Amino acid sequence: MKKHNFSAGPCILPPEVLRQASQAVLDFDGLELSLIEISHRSKNFVAVMEKAQELVRELLKVPEGYSILFLQGGASLEFVMVPYNLMKNENGRAAYLDTGTWASNAIKEAQRIGQVDIVGSSKDKNYNYIPKGFSIPGEADYFHCTSNNTIFGTQIKEFPETPGLMVCDMSSDIFSKPLDVSKFDLIYAGAQKNMGPAGATLVIVKDEILGKTGRNIPAYLDYTTHISKESMFNTPPVFSVYVSMLTLQWLKDNGGVEWITEVNKQKAEVMYNEIDRNSLFTGTAEKEDRSSMNACFLPVNGVKTEAFDAMWKEAGISGINGHRSVGGYRASMYNALPLESVKTLVDVMKEFERTNG
Amino acid sequence: MKKHNFSAGPCILPPEVLRQASQAVLDFDGLELSLIEISHRSKNFVAVMEKAQELVRELLKVPEGYSILFLQGGASLEFVMVPYNLMKNENGRAAYLDTGTWASNAIKEAQRIGQVDIVGSSKDKNYNYIPKGFSIPGEADYFHCTSNNTIFGTQIKEFPETPGLMVCDMSSDIFSKPLDVSKFDLIYAGAQKNMGPAGATLVIVKDEILGKTGRNIPAYLDYTTHISKESMFNTPPVFSVYVSMLTLQWLKDNGGVEWITEVNKQKAEVMYNEIDRNSLFTGTAEKEDRSSMNACFLPVNGVKTEAFDAMWKEAGISGINGHRSVGGYRASMYNALPLESVKTLVDVMKEFERTNG
Numbered sequence: 213m214k215k216h217n218f219s220a221g222p223c224i225l226p227p228e229v230l231r232q233a234s235q236a237v238l239d240f241d242g243l244e245l246s247l248i249e250i251s252h253r254s255k256n257f258v259a260v261m262e263k264a265q266e267l268v269r270e271l272l273k274v275p276e277g278y279s280i281l282f283l284q285g286g287a288s289l290e291f292v293m294v295p296y297n298l299m300k301n302e303n304g305r306a307a308y309l310d311t312g313t314w315a316s317n318a319i320k321e322a323q324r325i326g327q328v329d330i331v332g333s334s335k336d337k338n339y340n341y342i343p344k345g346f347s348i349p350g351e352a353d354y355f356h357c358t359s360n361n362t363i364f365g366t367q368i369k370e371f372p373e374t375p376g377l378m379v380c381d382m383s384s385d386i387f388s389k390p391l392d393v394s395k396f397d398l399i400y401a402g403a404q405k406n407m408g409p410a411g412a413t414l415v416i417v418k419d420e421i422l423g424k425t426g427r428n429i430p431a432y433l434d435y436t437t438h439i440s441k442e443s444m445f446n447t448p449p450v451f452s453v454y455v456s457m458l459t460l461q462w463l464k465d466n467g468g469v470e471w472i473t474e475v476n477k478q479k480a481e482v483m484y485n486e487i488d489r490n491s492l493f494t495g496t497a498e499k500e501d502r503s504s505m506n507a508c509f510l511p512v513n514g515v516k517t518e519a520f521d522a523m524w525k526e527a528g529i530s531g532i533n534g535h536r537s538v539g540g541y542r543a544s545m546y547n548a549l550p551l552e553s554v555k556t557l558v559d560v561m562k563e564f565e566r567t568n569g
Numbered sequence: 570m571k572k573h574n575f576s577a578g579p580c581i582l583p584p585e586v587l588r589q590a591s592q593a594v595l596d597f598d599g600l601e602l603s604l605i606e607i608s609h610r611s612k613n614f615v616a617v618m619e620k621a622q623e624l625v626r627e628l629l630k631v632p633e634g635y636s637i638l639f640l641q642g643g644a645s646l647e648f649v650m651v652p653y654n655l656m657k658n659e660n661g662r663a664a665y666l667d668t669g670t671w672a673s674n675a676i677k678e679a680q681r682i683g684q685v686d687i688v689g690s691s692k693d694k695n696y697n698y699i700p701k702g703f704s705i706p707g708e709a710d711y712f713h714c715t716s717n718n719t720i721f722g723t724q725i726k727e728f729p730e731t732p733g734l735m736v737c738d739m740s741s742d743i744f745s746k747p748l749d750v751s752k753f754d755l756i757y758a759g760a761q762k763n764m765g766p767a768g769a770t771l772v773i774v775k776d777e778i779l780g781k782t783g784r785n786i787p788a789y790l791d792y793t794t795h796i797s798k799e800s801m802f803n804t805p806p807v808f809s810v811y812v813s814m815l816t817l818q819w820l821k822d823n824g825g826v827e828w829i830t831e832v833n834k835q836k837a838e839v840m841y842n843e844i845d846r847n848s849l850f851t852g853t854a855e856k857e858d859r860s861s862m863n864a865c866f867l868p869v870n871g872v873k874t875e876a877f878d879a880m881w882k883e884a885g886i887s888g889i890n891g892h893r894s895v896g897g898y899r900a901s902m903y904n905a906l907p908l909e910s911v912k913t914l915v916d917v918m919k920e921f922e923r924t925n926g
Contacts, residue, residue: 222608223739230606234595238587244572246570249574249576250576284641292788292790324785410808432645446643446645448768452809
């Protein structure tokens with residue numbers, strides 16, 4: 213029995229990717245050497261890095277004038293790099309949208325570096341919706357938002373128009389649906405949801421926006437350093453980049469972002485239909501802002517969940533406990549999760565209602 | 570035929586570690602899930618992180634009062650974090666020893682943040698020796714050095730006494746020989762030599778030296794952030810930490826640092842004896858400063874190396890081309906390289922001399 217892996221991240225990866233990754237740890241490219249014991253400057257690994265970048269460009273139709281990087285430090289280091297690279301050294305000012313834990317963390321880091329205008333926040337309702345109708349000051353060096361909030365199960369469906377630069381943390385929904393990269397100046401994403409294992413961070417940045425702050429930026433924190441070294445300024449996280457490449461190749465081979473958009477739509481429909489139908493559960497996020505990646509739901513008042521917990525475990529389901537900030541349950545339905553897993557969970561929810569309703 | 574892997578890094582890892590890592594990518598801990606698709610907060614992965622830290626503590630006999638972290642960004646990000654965390658915000662000043670490319674890179678980053686006294690440099694002789702007899706100003710917030718210089722094949726055999734804090738980049742020789750951690754205040758090392766795959770950075774830091782600069786440090790760059798979150802401030806590089814844990818366990822199972830010290834001594838002796846004996850090659854580093862990890866050697870004037878290159882490739886040797894800054898050859902003999910591989914290379918050198926001398 214294969215597990216139904218609803219983990220919020222690091223999360224499920226395609227079985228064929230895991231098989232190839234496992235093999236490469238033993239013998240890579242027929243070199244009689246492991247992927248993880250060769251030089252990152254070998255032609256074999258340079259080809260991996262280039263292929264990974266090319267796949268990002270192809271899958272997201274990244275226009276000319278953007279660079280693609282695989283860095284380290286996760287979104288948390290990007291929270292620092294973004295203001296360092298984009299906020300003016302003198303009188304730096306940026307606009308942030310506060311949609312949850314990670315957005316707040318990004319705000320905290322920007323506040324160390326310059327002035328931050330929080331243009332909208334859903335903190336008043338435990339982040340169960342996406343603020344709309346806010347205005348972004350024209351003086352802001354950039355606007356920053358988080359496209360999907362894993363903890364609270366909300367997702368931006370329509371991005372606002374911005375007077376200046378547009379920056380987005382897409383850690384938990386990149387590659388899950390169509391994206392017009394040209395509307396963004398900088399996109400970043402930790403690999404460990406739809407792209408690969410933890411340890412790599414994807415950055416897609418418009419070259420012309422860089423080098424304009426007047427700040428003396430430490431080399432590792434300066435995007436231009438990594439661009440000039442083609443993402444090989446220092447030893448990259450070899451394994452994470454390789455497995456990301458395999459996962460992006462899997463996505464391409466199956467039909468790309470267009471294909472996965474349909475799959476993800478189906479999964480979300482099946483999941484949310486059951487949350488809305490089932491008398492024992494209730495969804496936590498506002499319907500119009502519901503995430504197609506993370507569906508959060510609570511047992512209704514008085515419902516005891518011990519039997520439910522036993523049932524889903526029995527069905528081979530793992531990783532659906534909600535984050536402590538919300539409680540209840542969270543079904544994360546990243547790209548590699550099959551529709552079948554969602555149907556299994558829905559069946560368990562129905563059975564729980566039938567036997568405990 | 571298994572390759573003789575002399576790669577300078579990422580470098581050879583023990584075959585049993587590769588087998589275990591490969592298996593964990595398919596199924597970890599009997600969970601029916603891959604190591605790289607489970608939550609880093611799962612008890613299974615938390616156990617890995619704790620075990621890795623415990624093994625570092627045990628193998629290096631780390632005293633009380635030190636924290637052990639597994640971060641990201643390699644030594645290059647440490648070049649930034651060290652001055653951020655240790656250089657006073659007002660009139661910050663540090664002393665650096667310039668022993669090669671990586672030491673110079675560390676100096677460049679510190680210079681962005683405060684005043685740097687370069688107390689010694691071997692740049693005058695293309696870094697083929699370790700400066701000695703220098704003095705470290707008492708006003709320096711800390712002294713920084715690089716214990717082993719992979720590119721130039723030199724290694725510090727005796728660390729200087731310091732009036733203040735002692736910081737060392739041990740990326741390429743940590744775990745290769747005995748170390749008195751109590752003489753250091755902060756040690757860091759990229760994993761990809763003696764510890765594991767690229768993507769993780771080990772930091773061993775004396776807790777009491779932190780939080781004293783008066784600087785508002787970005788969260789990711791602040792060691793105290795990571796210490797307070799037990800190295801789980803954000804998603805750690807799961808695979809790299811796991812394989813590091815396996816490699817450290819391998820070292821412990823075989824007899825620990827005491828055992829590997831003897832093995833490394835033997836390998837270095839066999840290698841340098843041949844470099845000194847062979848009439849067609851000459852070592853580049855001063856004898857007293859020769860690295861036990863990286864032996865650099867050049868063909869003597871007039872010797873054509875095409876036949877040699879064909880011979881070592883034929884013998885299954887890989888990764889001995891020298892770095893472009895030195896040229897010639899570099900035999901990297903990290904912990905996992907067996908003595909047999911060194912003997913194979915030496916045999917090829919002898920045979921080359923016999924047939925081409």
